[in-house]
Amino acid sequence: MYYDFRADKLREECGVFGIFSRHDDVALNTYWGLYALQHRGQESAGIAVTDGSEMEVQRGMGLVGEVFRQGLPALRGHIAIGHVRYSTTGSSLPANTQPLLVTYSGGHISLAHNGNLTNAHELRQALEKQGSVFQTSVDSEVIVNLIARSSQGTIEDKIKESLTRIKGAYCLVIMTEDKLIGVRDPHGFRPLCLGRLGGGWVIASESCALDIVGAELVRDIEPGEMVVISDAGLKSERFGQKDRKALCVFEYIYFARPDSIIDGQSVYEARFRMGQQLARESGLAADIVISVPDSGTTAALGFSRETGIPYAEGLIKNRYIGRTFIQPEQKKRDLGVRMKLNAVRHTVQGKSIIMVDDSIVRGTTSGKIVRMLKEAGAVAVHMCVSSPPIGFPCYYGIDTAVRKELIAATKQVEEIRQFIGADSLHYLSLDGLKQSITNVASDAMCYACFNCDYPAGMPACTAAGGNKYVFE
Amino acid sequence: MYYDFRADKLREECGVFGIFSRHDDVALNTYWGLYALQHRGQESAGIAVTDGSEMEVQRGMGLVGEVFRQGLPALRGHIAIGHVRYSTTGSSLPANTQPLLVTYSGGHISLAHNGNLTNAHELRQALEKQGSVFQTSVDSEVIVNLIARSSQGTIEDKIKESLTRIKGAYCLVIMTEDKLIGVRDPHGFRPLCLGRLGGGWVIASESCALDIVGAELVRDIEPGEMVVISDAGLKSERFGQKDRKALCVFEYIYFARPDSIIDGQSVYEARFRMGQQLARESGLAADIVISVPDSGTTAALGFSRETGIPYAEGLIKNRYIGRTFIQPEQKKRDLGVRMKLNAVRHTVQGKSIIMVDDSIVRGTTSGKIVRMLKEAGAVAVHMCVSSPPIGFPCYYGIDTAVRKELIAATKQVEEIRQFIGADSLHYLSLDGLKQSITNVASDAMCYACFNCDYPAGMPACTAAGGNKYVFE
Amino acid sequence: MYYDFRADKLREECGVFGIFSRHDDVALNTYWGLYALQHRGQESAGIAVTDGSEMEVQRGMGLVGEVFRQGLPALRGHIAIGHVRYSTTGSSLPANTQPLLVTYSGGHISLAHNGNLTNAHELRQALEKQGSVFQTSVDSEVIVNLIARSSQGTIEDKIKESLTRIKGAYCLVIMTEDKLIGVRDPHGFRPLCLGRLGGGWVIASESCALDIVGAELVRDIEPGEMVVISDAGLKSERFGQKDRKALCVFEYIYFARPDSIIDGQSVYEARFRMGQQLARESGLAADIVISVPDSGTTAALGFSRETGIPYAEGLIKNRYIGRTFIQPEQKKRDLGVRMKLNAVRHTVQGKSIIMVDDSIVRGTTSGKIVRMLKEAGAVAVHMCVSSPPIGFPCYYGIDTAVRKELIAATKQVEEIRQFIGADSLHYLSLDGLKQSITNVASDAMCYACFNCDYPAGMPACTAAGGNKYVFE
Amino acid sequence: MYYDFRADKLREECGVFGIFSRHDDVALNTYWGLYALQHRGQESAGIAVTDGSEMEVQRGMGLVGEVFRQGLPALRGHIAIGHVRYSTTGSSLPANTQPLLVTYSGGHISLAHNGNLTNAHELRQALEKQGSVFQTSVDSEVIVNLIARSSQGTIEDKIKESLTRIKGAYCLVIMTEDKLIGVRDPHGFRPLCLGRLGGGWVIASESCALDIVGAELVRDIEPGEMVVISDAGLKSERFGQKDRKALCVFEYIYFARPDSIIDGQSVYEARFRMGQQLARESGLAADIVISVPDSGTTAALGFSRETGIPYAEGLIKNRYIGRTFIQPEQKKRDLGVRMKLNAVRHTVQGKSIIMVDDSIVRGTTSGKIVRMLKEAGAVAVHMCVSSPPIGFPCYYGIDTAVRKELIAATKQVEEIRQFIGADSLHYLSLDGLKQSITNVASDAMCYACFNCDYPAGMPACTAAGGNKYVFE
Numbered sequence A, B, C, D: 001m002y003y004d005f006r007a008d009k010l011r012e013e014c015g016v017f018g019i020f021s022r023h024d025d026v027a028l029n030t031y032w033g034l035y036a037l038q039h040r041g042q043e044s045a046g047i048a049v050t051d052g053s054e055m056e057v058q059r060g061m062g063l064v065g066e067v068f069r070q071g072l073p074a075l076r077g078h079i080a081i082g083h084v085r086y087s088t089t090g091s092s093l094p095a096n097t098q099p100l101l102v103t104y105s106g107g108h109i110s111l112a113h114n115g116n117l118t119n120a121h122e123l124r125q126a127l128e129k130q131g132s133v134f135q136t137s138v139d140s141e142v143i144v145n146l147i148a149r150s151s152q153g154t155i156e157d158k159i160k161e162s163l164t165r166i167k168g169a170y171c172l173v174i175m176t177e178d179k180l181i182g183v184r185d186p187h188g189f190r191p192l193c194l195g196r197l198g199g200g201w202v203i204a205s206e207s208c209a210l211d212i213v214g215a216e217l218v219r220d221i222e223p224g225e226m227v228v229i230s231d232a233g234l235k236s237e238r239f240g241q242k243d244r245k246a247l248c249v250f251e252y253i254y255f256a257r258p259d260s261i262i263d264g265q266s267v268y269e270a271r272f273r274m275g276q277q278l279a280r281e282s283g284l285a286a287d288i289v290i291s292v293p294d295s296g297t298t299a300a301l302g303f304s305r306e307t308g309i310p311y312a313e314g315l316i317k318n319r320y321i322g323r324t325f326i327q328p329e330q331k332k333r334d335l336g337v338r339m340k341l342n343a344v345r346h347t348v349q350g351k352s353i354i355m356v357d358d359s360i361v362r363g364t365t366s367g368k369i370v371r372m373l374k375e376a377g378a379v380a381v382h383m384c385v386s387s388p389p390i391g392f393p394c395y396y397g398i399d400t401a402v403r404k405e406l407i408a409a410t411k412q413v414e415e416i417r418q419f420i421g422a423d424s425l426h427y428l429s430l431d432g433l434k435q436s437i438t439n440v441a442s443d444a445m446c447y448a449c450f451n452c453d454y455p456a457g458m459p460a461c462t463a464a465g466g467n468k469y470v471f472e
């Protein structure tokens, strides 16, 4: 029995990395890149390498450090791609690890995907009708089948044709024997950036993965852009019709690492400004500002800076959280939060406290934290959330709860405040959120989980009332 | 570094097992069945189960006991199939474990294969041209793609249509949500038998797997027969055109367990008679008859019975042989045979010896054994082989060496005798071999590796001079 | 090849935990206690349990979560003790895991030790002369041999007699079939506290381990105190002659978790005040204050509060640091710091920065961090260290480097500044350090690694110029 | 849940190996030696090495191949000793693996033990009274404590003094920094032989371990002999008073490998003659003689040779027996024997059969085998046992059942026959057994488990009616 410490969290489903270099150990650099992207997925990891003729993949369940404990793929090559994944329980199977590696009429192809297709189910059915078989439940397999069936001549054209058929959110890194290809969907839901490492190129979900390998951030791959890297250099192509850009705002709120820069916007700066704005909106006063570490910290610092109320560490997070053994009977007890967080009595005792966190999903954890602070002597706990209430599920690659489990889908703010036992509860307004992000136009982002305005629609069966996860 | 104790051996590539029962633990029975078939493949194992709607597979590298150390598939079902595999080095990859489990337009299907298709390469190319992708290098994936693409209505018809396209050797166990299907190719190269367990049915590569689960041997699946087992009972169908039956004679000589009965012929009896015949043909006299255990023992007993020369144990085989750790530098030394066999000095000292083994592949091991016996005091070692010289490779599921590594492909018997240092060397004649097997007509067996008469042709590229293993 | 991310750090050698309760799952609570103490030792973990007659121990290499992945000791009991350990490379052996569990003339005894005896070598030699044998290189084995050889009648008296013979730093948790005993050395070098859990008792290295199991902090075990817990309740005894108290000041500076309270002093408060004092002493001005996370954070907040210079996150620490696979050739490259830390460009670019860390050991890491900040655009980096220069090794349970590797043992502050490339370098003064800790008298602490005033002497052989680690 | 296939067997508790060589890889040779001795113990394995100053040990639970899967001890040395162990359930603990490695006043010493001391309990109590502590429940720890406490000057004298105090069965290999020492108890219960490997020396429980490393059998270590091997060569000493020699006859009957030569007697020859004698004593006639493989085979061949009744393989033993996973509910079913053995229908059908096995312990397995043969069509099964009824437990290193579980302790032969369902049952007479062993005088062997004449007495507490296993 393992306890899942992230049950009350939004879960990013993936991180991707790709490298083309004739001067570096591509597998090792991919390893380090994935290690920097580990926060985007802790369930499985994989690396595929090619040397121009052979292609080899090594995949497994667990953290990057665990999957490659015995070493990296043996093949010495010049292109590699990698993937980390956090998936929903149902699909937590060895078969679902990525990158996928297949042979098709054109040779070998390997593919890793971050995001979520909204028409995967239909495409899969259509492909099955044409005689395709599926061995996994990941979207990558749908995409690779489309590519293999394309009647176009070049791999670039095959991919482009396939992309016209898929809908939803996708960042892809694709590897053939001689090309590294990066694709970002026309809405640009998920981040994907391009870096230069010596004479070679790197593609990654976040710029922190460029930093770790010493690559320089060149720019972000644009929505609707496909970059093709080969010995001939980098070639950029556009595909699909122009669509409204819709970068997932939650990348700034919660998913991405604060040291990453996404579409020109520093994540750190965005969070800091969310905290400042939240301070202005809430108009709260108190003795101290604390954060729910680590995700609430940057906004809490912004809140403190704006108000002048001192920031302090009121909660310590156990840094060895992970797959911790728990006996079945223990699950009933209130163990969860104590395993993860502990109050700093010196900080909180006798204080009125502003506690900043990034978001509330189900609300159960927040309630336990408030109680913990009060038991440690806090006289008042004002909860400040650096995002608006999450009222709608995500169909673009984030595992939010199903709708009825989202506390803000069924409860008003005052009811939520009562539920979590806070003295007051303040969410950042949607407008305030938009203003906090200065480098991305506010109409170039997705806010669907806040306002139900889905830039790329939703899965057919879901729209029709079906279950959220179709293939599980 | 692991030392492969079977490098100088013919290697069977697979064993399969299937069960349909509403009264037994189908996964557990499959586990036991595979355990009894373990001699047919030690590299990987897998079990797939269905309960009528879900389908689950668990696969891994290693012995049955290792792969399922942590337990069997969790799903409680009424149908299960299983597979053990010994493959050639190149394809020794986690991705190649079986049974395969896929979804296609008709639902779930799981498939396990024993044998080797001679047109897999062409079929694969054709399928790829039609847009199929391949994630493994096993024939099963070709077959499952054919089934998925069939335009026939029922699963039985889809399978039958697919079977008309594949050539070579194949025994298949296939599982859908509600059916267990067993197929044996029209030549019947590999064995496949049918058993009854209470109200349920069992299919297995050898009857020893029926024995272990307490099932009763009903009969063998016939060449060109497909049996379909469902809640409606067992239905038998024929497919393909009638072909000459060609059961692999090596199953009797070496592969199968002596306690199995294949196509009505006791393996034990066949081996015993080969030994008797070899005695008659060789006309040898000596102090004792010994065997190279375990494969030579039954024939040695037949030799002894025929001649009256006492049988004795002259060599002891270490029973803990397996994946034994060896340091690289050790490989140069003459370790191999000493790790596996040791002479019984009391038995051999001062004696002239007839040593019986089933076959000679490369001849290196035989040479070392002869030397070991002489060092232990044997005054003469006459090597008797209970099969004819292996001069040609197998394309029907057995990993013989490539042709130029087969000692009998390049050397005359007298040269081989000199190579292994025996005082005399006697092979069983092909006629003698045929006479030893009384329950199967002699024209109903394959002897191609002895006489180059390939009942199902050979792979196109091979015929054209290409390499033996096309997908590696 | 694994890269040790802590090579340039002081290493705490142990954490201990004990529980006596007839109403709780003692093994499970010990598991959680160790999990909260994991920062005190990541190399091995162990739990011993007794039910009044049997005694069982389970120990292994790795994190608590790894060692007990398959479950806890099976024995259901009413007393348990546990241990986590970080040891020097040489003694990183399975045999050295704790708690030790032995039988002796009085029955079973299990013992776990945090600290370092200064006369272990002599005692061991003396015991060996009397005929003792040693199977490990841990001090616990010396202590348990002394207890076993004591001529006293009761276990309490045996222990007390043994304690008169050992010198140095030790906190012990000892378990017999019916007693849980906690001992803290007369100097009180290492922390040890006492908690109440329902009707039971808990002993732990730090109060954060009481918090996690829901126990209430009763008080600290005093230097020279032995508490004996049995069904008869808690009994306290003093042993040894009165000595000057010498709590390790480094517990406040670096080792302990900030949410722990040690000898009545909040660790958080101490660190915060160190930062404030450092601000006053350095008199620095700059654009922002950042910390080297996590150890520098609390002092950095104090520094910021005192000066009014805003605190910001300038470095992000990868939270998946651990036993990360590194290929040999990579060690030459400047990988280390990039794996662990990344600069937040938005925070540091164009700024003059005060960077606060707790201490400098070898100085190599600090130099790399300064360089990283400058590469990210910092215009000036002033390094502020919330402790005095470490000029002398520790003999009381902390693995400081050997003296010549301590940068402050061989270099002046200005030389160190040049070595690390900072624009200025400021250490907290010893007096300033003393003033920062308000709840412990300044003459009741050890500062030997700063001022060479060793409260309990040093090992004989070391004093005589020998090597620091005597048993390795 | 693992099923123990050896529950109805006598279990040898250990095998030992030692090597002194300046020209060979001593750890690797020990590895191979243990691999050849694996049949003497499958529960744990260990190897200790010294290079003259350092000493290193690596031990673990499992087969030799498993324990050293990741490699051998890193230390390159010139002396190594090794141990394999099969222990009783209670003591199946990691702590009980051997060789033991300790430091004492004289330096390092490592020790491995095969046998069982009858006064271990008393010695342990006495040592505990003197202040010794014990971390394991193996006799080796008692012996090493005696050595450490000896007041003698040289290690040889210390050992000799210690040996005067221990009683029972013991073969020891002991290693100091510069000596390899082999000891066999004055009765010589367990075998221990000496071999020459180039310029070096090898000591092993059985000569098959010399064969595997290519060493030449020089002679057996004599009862009451201690050999000391160093750079000065081999020195032999006698210790203790002269005692009657009492080599365990069961080594010939069952434990040892048939290819070993013990005290000048070929194990193979002994077993063969037991079968011949059994044939003469039983006067049976039947269609065929079969064996219960592997232990019954050699005697069955002797039986066949004597009577002229043809020998055939009637039972096939699954060669992948080991730690096979079994679900709890399965244990109730009659799985055990079917997992291990299968009848060869061709051999047994319609035949009257003489079935030879080496011994009967509890009788449950024999009963199941008889039933299996009858189900396969045998018309009569006459069970012939190549040893007398086991009526008494062993105190000299063999894990026989406790007395009341020995079927021959409570039942007459006719009752046993009925219990196992055989048509007739014939045990070899004690006299017949004695005559079968020609190279060892019949008064120089132990037969206590047959005739209750214990050459070295029995443990005090047992004699007084206590439980057999004292330390568990």
Ligand SMILES: Nc1ncnc2c1ncn2[C@@H]1O[C@H](COP(=O)(O)OP(=O)(O)O)[C@@H](O)[C@H]1O
Binding pocket: A005, A006, A009, A039, A253, A254, A255, A256, A257, A258, A292, A293, A294, A295, A296, A317, C316, C317, C318, C319
């Ligand atoms: N190394 C890191 N340092 C600081 N923040 C990080 C780091 N890695 C990921 N994050 C951030 O941590 C947040 C998630 O962590 P946290 O709040 O501690 O866990 P939880 O998922 O339980 O909320 C995300 O906001 C992510 O941006």
Ligand SMILES: Nc1ncnc2c1ncn2[C@@H]1O[C@H](COP(=O)(O)OP(=O)(O)O)[C@@H](O)[C@H]1O
Binding pocket: B005, B006, B009, B039, B253, B254, B255, B256, B257, B258, B292, B293, B294, B295, B296, B317, D316, D317, D318, D319
């Ligand atoms: N349990 C068993 N008992 C006896 N023979 C077996 C058993 N399992 C498989 N065999 C037979 O063993 C033979 C292969 O074993 P062996 O000769 O010992 O190994 P190798 O593959 O090295 O020749 C085959 O002939 C097979 O029929």
Ligand SMILES: Nc1ncnc2c1ncn2[C@@H]1O[C@H](COP(=O)(O)OP(=O)(O)O)[C@@H](O)[C@H]1O
Binding pocket: A316, A317, A318, A319, C005, C006, C009, C039, C253, C254, C255, C256, C257, C258, C292, C293, C294, C295, C296, C317
């Ligand atoms: N969960 C935690 N949260 C914050 N600080 C912690 C936590 N656990 C331990 N610490 C503190 O972390 C510091 C060590 O961590 P850090 O500086 O990140 O690593 P390093 O050992 O590399 O310096 C110590 O000061 C310790 O008090």
Ligand SMILES: Nc1ncnc2c1ncn2[C@@H]1O[C@H](COP(=O)(O)OP(=O)(O)O)[C@@H](O)[C@H]1O
Binding pocket: B316, B317, B318, B319, D005, D006, D009, D039, D253, D254, D255, D256, D257, D258, D292, D293, D294, D295, D296, D317
């Ligand atoms: N490699 C071997 N070949 C033949 N016999 C062996 C071998 N190794 C051990 N033995 C013998 O096997 C016997 C035990 O094996 P067996 O009867 O098969 O198992 P069990 O312990 O179940 O009776 C012993 O008599 C031992 O001498």
Ligand code: SF4
Binding pocket: A189, A247, A248, A249, A250, A251, A393, A394, A395, A396, A397, A398, A446, A447, A448, A449, A450
């Ligand atoms: S719905 Fe929410 S989580 Fe999903 S992409 Fe849009 S903003 Fe991001």
Ligand code: SF4
Binding pocket: B189, B247, B248, B249, B250, B251, B393, B394, B395, B396, B397, B398, B446, B447, B448, B449, B450
């Ligand atoms: S070629 Fe030989 S091994 Fe292959 S099927 Fe024919 S007889 Fe069997």
Ligand code: SF4
Binding pocket: C189, C247, C248, C249, C250, C251, C393, C394, C395, C396, C397, C398, C446, C447, C448, C449, C450
């Ligand atoms: S020498 Fe330093 S680290 Fe050691 S106990 Fe004293 S203050 Fe602590």
Ligand code: SF4
Binding pocket: D189, D247, D248, D249, D250, D251, D393, D394, D395, D396, D397, D398, D446, D447, D448, D449, D450
């Ligand atoms: S009692 Fe039996 S098993 Fe034990 S030593 Fe004597 S003969 Fe051997």
Ligand SMILES: [Mg+2]
Binding pocket: A292, A293, A294, A295, A296
């Ligand atoms: Mg969070």
Ligand SMILES: [Mg+2]
Binding pocket: B292, B293, B294, B295, B296
């Ligand atoms: Mg063989």
Ligand SMILES: [Mg+2]
Binding pocket: C292, C293, C294, C295, C296
């Ligand atoms: Mg630090």
Ligand SMILES: [Mg+2]
Binding pocket: D292, D293, D294, D295, D296
């Ligand atoms: Mg046996």
